[in-house]
Every structure is written in structure tokens, then in C-alpha cells.
Amino acid sequence: MIDVRDLDVRLGGMAVLDSVSTSIGEGRFVGLVGPNGAGKSTLLRAIGAVLKPDAGTVLLGDEDVHDLPSRAASRRVATVPQDTSLSFDFDVREVVAMGRTPYRSRFRSSADPAGEETVERALSRTETEAFAERSIGAVSGGERQRVVLARALAQETPILLLDEPTASLDINHQIRTLELVRDLADDGKTVIAAIHDLNLAAHYCDELLLLSKGAIVDSGSPEDVLTESNLTRAFDARAVVSRHPVTGAVYVTALPERTGDREGRVHVIGGGGTVSRLLYVLSAAGYEVSVGALGTGDSDLETARLLGLDTVIVEPFAPIDAETRTRVSERIARADVTVLGDIEVGSGNLANLECALASDALVVVEDRPFEERNYAGADARALYEAVIGRGTVVEGSEVFGAVEEAMDRSS
Numbered sequence: 001m002i003d004v005r006d007l008d009v010r011l012g013g014m015a016v017l018d019s020v021s022t023s024i025g026e027g028r029f030v031g032l033v034g035p036n037g038a039g040k041s042t043l044l045r046a047i048g049a050v051l052k053p054d055a056g057t058v059l060l061g062d063e064d065v066h067d068l069p070s071r072a073a074s075r076r077v078a079t080v081p082q083d084t085s086l087s088f089d090f091d092v093r094e095v096v097a098m099g100r101t102p103y104r105s106r107f108r109s110s111a112d113p114a115g116e117e118t119v120e121r122a123l124s125r126t127e128t129e130a131f132a133e134r135s136i137g138a139v140s141g142g143e144r145q146r147v148v149l150a151r152a153l154a155q156e157t158p159i160l161l162l163d164e165p166t167a168s169l170d171i172n173h174q175i176r177t178l179e180l181v182r183d184l185a186d187d188g189k190t191v192i193a194a195i196h197d198l199n200l201a202a203h204y205c206d207e208l209l210l211l212s213k214g215a216i217v218d219s220g221s222p223e224d225v226l227t228e229s230n231l232t233r234a235f236d237a238r239a240v241v242s243r244h245p246v247t248g249a250v251y252v253t254a255l256p257e258r259t260g261d262r263e264g265r266v267h268v269i270g271g272g273g274t275v276s277r278l279l280y281v282l283s284a285a286g287y288e289v290s291v292g293a294l295g296t297g298d299s300d301l302e303t304a305r306l307l308g309l310d311t312v313i314v315e316p317f318a319p320i321d322a323e324t325r326t327r328v329s330e331r332i333a334r335a336d337v338t339v340l341g342d343i344e345v346g347s348g349n350l351a352n353l354e355c356a357l358a359s360d361a362l363v364v365v366e367d368r369p370f371e372e373r374n375y376a377g378a379d380a381r382a383l384y385e386a387v388i389g390r391g392t393v394v395e396g397s398e399v400f401g402a403v404e405e406a407m408d409r410s411s
């Protein structure tokens with residue numbers, strides 16, 4: 001159990017950690033996340049006894065790590081720092097063997113019988129044995145990072161602190177390293193790792209600790225911590241949180257800032273990917289965009305989610321009920337311009353079309369001739385005819401310009 005209590009650290013006259021408290025249970029893999037300069041490295045250094053806090057304690061069980069002699073502390077906590085500058089005079093195996101220092105007697109060189117085997121196991125687990133004889137100066141940055149992890153494993157401590165363990169690793173080694181760290185935690189090691197990639201952190205960690213400006217914003221399961229409001233608070237960024245389609249883990253997508261200076265509301269009716277690009281362009285231009293009704297599972301819906309748009313959702317193939325119809329109508333009434341994408345005029349879209357008829361500024365995208373569309377019967381065809389009679393009909397490539405013109409007219 002690691003118990004951090006009221007930790008204050010001041011560096012260069014600035015408060016870098018401000019009354020940080022947290023408890024981390026044995027065998028947990030905790031991800032430290034937060035923006036640059038939040039204090040993640042500083043917290044790891046304070047927990048690892050590399051840096052003495054100005055106030056507060058770091059208890060390992062009932063002992064304060066800062067009161068332990070350095071050899072004793074090194075048997076409890078191993079640290080993999082962010083900058084792994086090493087003397088080039090050593091080969092890789094010798095660097096890993098340095099992890100055994102806390103177990104070596106100062107008087108007898110043969111006092112660490114388990115050491116050799118431990119070093120070989122650490123080399124093997126980090127897949128560094130292939131270049132174990134090479135000078136540490138002759139390996140790549142990513143390989144060096146794995147060597148330093150191997151050195152920390154050779155230290156055989158119950159606690160492992162990692163500062164950006166995957167920062168210079170290729171995608172394959174990022175995954176392999178985090179899988180290894182996950183296994184270490186499952187075997188009982190307590191791991192705290194600063195990880196920039198929120199999605200990797202969400203996938204591998206049991207808990208996340210979100211730091212910003214030297215204080216903990218939130219802590220708990222990845223689902224609880226990675227919320228859109230927490231991300232805005234900590235990173236000052238727009239982000240959408242969804243589930244990864246394959247792993248099911250929480251998945252964060254950072255959104256581009258709305259760079260455009262356009263003002264006004266646009267409601268978009270689409271479906272089946274017909275308006276995904278338009279949603280992106282309108283949103284990036286600065287317009288407030290709403291969309292729907294869209295069926296769950298629709299690819300336009302996924303885009304709308306990723307862009308964080310106001311979306312009316314219906315069950316796929318279900319008729320649009322009165323409540324949904326009201327929600328669509330409200331958005332069309334609020335919008336300065338409504339856009340109808342190049343959609344099929346099937347039964348699922350009839351209510352959307354009826355709502356669109358109420359729009360005063362309607363832009364209709366027609367990339368296919370009227371005759372080539374699929375209609376759910378003569379009524380549907382008549383309804384669609386009424387809609388295009390009411391709107392400005394444009395090709396897909398002209399739609400953005402048409403929205404701007406309609407916006408000017410409506411203001």
C-alpha cells in the first residue's frame with residue numbers, strides 16, 4: 001500500500017505539487033495522466049524518494065520512503081525516469097545488472113547469488129537480450145528505454161514507477177511493454193506510470209489519477225476519470241469519450257478547436273455516411289451543428305458523436321415517434337439553415353422530410369437525379385418533390401457555399 005498524504009513540492013519558487021493525497025493498493029496499475037507540466041514526473045520523483053517534498057509524507061506500509069536509507073528504499077521502489085541518459089562505457093547487460101546494486105554487499109562481490117538469473121530474466125522479459133552485449137551507446141532510444149525498464153525489473157521491487165514508459169517506443173513495443181507491465185501488476189507488483197496516451201492508459205490501467213496544475217482533478221476507474229468535463233477541466237480541450245469498437249475500453253478522441261469564426265446554427269438531416277464530411281466542415285467552420293434523427297449504428301451518427309454534436313437518435317428501422325419528431329422539429333426551428341443530405345427516401349426518413357418542410361432556409365443536396373432515388377412508395381416520392389420544391393438544390397461540392405449564402409439571407 002502506498003499512501004501519499006498532503007504532498008507539497010516547490011521548485012524554483014513555484015508550487016509544483018499542492019497538497020496531493022492518494023492511496024494506491026498492492027498489485028494495482030495506476031496511470032498518471034494530465035497535461036504537460038501538471039506535475040506527473042514530480043509526483044513520481046517524490047514517491048520514488050528521488051526528490052524530497054517540502055511537506056507531506058509518502059508511506060510505504062507504515063514507513064515514510066523519505067526516512068529510509070537509500071539501499072532500503074531501492075529495494076522497495078524502482079524508477080524508470082523519462083530521461084534515460086546513461087554512461088556509454090557499459091554494455092546493455094551491465095546496465096541491467098546495475099539494478100542488483102541494492103542487493104550487493106559492499107564487502108563481498110559474490111553476495112547476490114540470485115542476481116545473474118534475475119538479470120537474464122529481465123533481459124528476456126523486455127526483449128533486450130538480443131543486444132545484451134552491445135554498448136548502451138549503440139542502441140536506439142526506444143531500445144534504451146526497454147533496457148532501463150529491464151534494470152528496474154532486475155531491482156525486484158514490489159513497487160515500480162514509470163515515467164512515460166512508452167514515449168519513444170514504436171506501436172508494437174508500446175503494446176508489448178504495457179502488456180508486460182500489466183502482467184507485472186497481475187503478479188502483484190504495484191505500478192504507477194505517467195502515460196500521455198489516454199487510450200493506452202484507459203486500456204491497461206486499473207485506475208487513473210488525473211493531475212492538473214499540481215493537484216488531483218479526479219481519480220478512480222478509467223470510465224469515471226475520463227469524462228468529457230474532466231478532460232475540459234484538465235486539458236482545456238474539447239474531447240469526445242466513447243467506447244473503443246474492438247476492445248470496449250473507454251476511448252477519447254480530441255477534437256480540433258473550432259477554428260472558424262462562422263456564427264449560426266445549422267441542422268443537418270443525413271444518414272448512411274452521406275453527411276459525415278459536411279458535419280466536419282460545418283463544425284470546424286464554427287457553426288453550431290445539430291443532426292438527426294439518425295439511427296443507432298449509422299456512420300453519420302459516429303461522426304456526430306466524435307464531433308460532439310447535438311444529435312437526435314432513433315432505434316434503427318423503428319418508426320420515428322412523436323417525441324423524436326418534436327425533437328427534430330425543435331432543432332430545425334432553432335436552426336438558421338437546414339441541410340438535407342443526399343439520402344434515400346425510405347420509410348425511416350419520411351418523418352425527417354416532413355420536419356424539413358417546416359424550414360425557412362433549406363438546402364438540399366442532390367448528387368443523383370430525382371429518378372434514380374429509392375422511394376418508399378408514391379407518397380414518399382411526392383413528399384420528396386415537395387421538399388426539393390421548397391429548398392435550394394445543390395451538388396455535394398457546393399453545399400458549404402450554399403449554407404453560407406442561406407445563412408446570410410436568414411440573418
Ligand SMILES: Nc1ncnc2c1ncn2[C@@H]1O[C@H](COP(=O)(O)OP(=O)(O)OP(=O)(O)O)[C@@H](O)[C@H]1O
Nearest residue numbers: 011012014016034035036037038039040041042043
Ligand atoms: N527544477 C525545476 N525548477 C523549476 N520548475 C520546475 C523544475 N522541475 C519541474 N518544474 C516545473 O514543475 C512543473 C511540473 O513538472 P513535471 O515535470 O512534474 O510535469 P509533468 O506533468 O511530468 O509534465 P510532462 O507531461 O511535460 O512531462 C512544470 O511547470 C515544470 O516546469
